[in-house]
Amino acid sequence: MARYYAIVPAAGSGSRFGADTPKQYLPLLGKPLIWHTLAALCRHPGLDRVWVVLSPGDAWWQTPAWQGLWLELGPKLEVVTCGGSTRAESVCNGLQAAATAVAPDDWVLVHDAARPCLSAVMLDRLLEELAGDPVGGLLAVPVADTLKRADEAQRVAATLDRDGLWQAQTPQMFRYGLLQAALAGRTLVTDEAGAMEAAGHAPRLVKSETTNLKVTYPADLGLAEWILRGRNAGGQG
Structure with a gap:
């Protein structure tokens, strides 16, 4: 049976956020933001290993005060320092680092x-809906707002007509061999689904929730804190 692995590209500088600290290391509920990202993956019983690509x-990862936090994430986490200049390069390098473990x-x-x-809940839904899919797919949400094109x-x-439009999220889940082939030579794609599309595949959209937000601007950090506090208070995973 196929096994499940995760790769988290974390070599970016977060320039759009406008902070001196890369946004993945900004504080969120007393821990680096990326800790929460990795914890969601490491605690899931269906995933065998999680590679974070730095x-x-x-030097941020090596902050002495954080070493105990990384240990809290458990033995599934593996750190590789082979990040590239683009997201696609980092993912490609992460896939190469995983080659000895992944079929x-x-x-x-x-x-x-x-x-x-x-x-x-979102992670369970992704794994369950794509388990038998020949291509794979991604979490996404249907576009709810009216879209305008600017001059x-x-x-x-x-x-723009929003019918049929979805906002892509992550995780994006594909077979190792197919994804590696799709990304080869496509270093400028902004997500893995785009590479799969360019290779002639049609990824499946798995309905997600807007709470699975990406922290891009300063206001997003406060919203992420609000979401996590509410989830922790309710005892949800």
């Missing part, structure tokens, strides 16, 4: 380092 010489038909889940609010003067050029 940039070479990442071509095993599943690989790629998850954003700055998406700390993944719940056990160069930042005025509305057109209103």
Whole structure:
């Protein structure tokens, strides 16, 4: 039977966030943001191993006060310092690092380092709905808001039809062999589903929740804290 693994590319600088500290290391409920991201994966019984892909010489991960926190995540976590200049390069390098442990038909889940609010319910749904799928797929939510296309003067050029449009999230889950082949030579794609599409595959959309947000701007950090506090208070995973 196929096994399940996860890769978390974490070599980015988070330039859009506008902080001196890479956003994956910003404090969230007293711990680095990425700790919550990794904890959601490491605690899931269906995943055998989680690789976090750091940039070479990442000094933030080595912060002395955090070493005990990484140990809390348990033996599933493996750190590799082979991050690239793009997300796709980091994922490709992570897949290569995992080559000795993962078979071509095993599943690989790629998850954003700055998406700390993944719940056990969402992860269960992804694994269950894609278990027998020939391609794989991703968590996503249908677009609810009216979409506008802007012109160069930042005025509305057109209103887009939102029917059939979904907002992509992560994890994105594909067979190891298919994903590795799809990413080969496609270092500029912004997510794994895009690489699979370019290779001729049609990833499946698995309905997620808006609480699975990606921390991109400063206000997102406060929202992530609110989500996690509420979930912890309710005893949810």
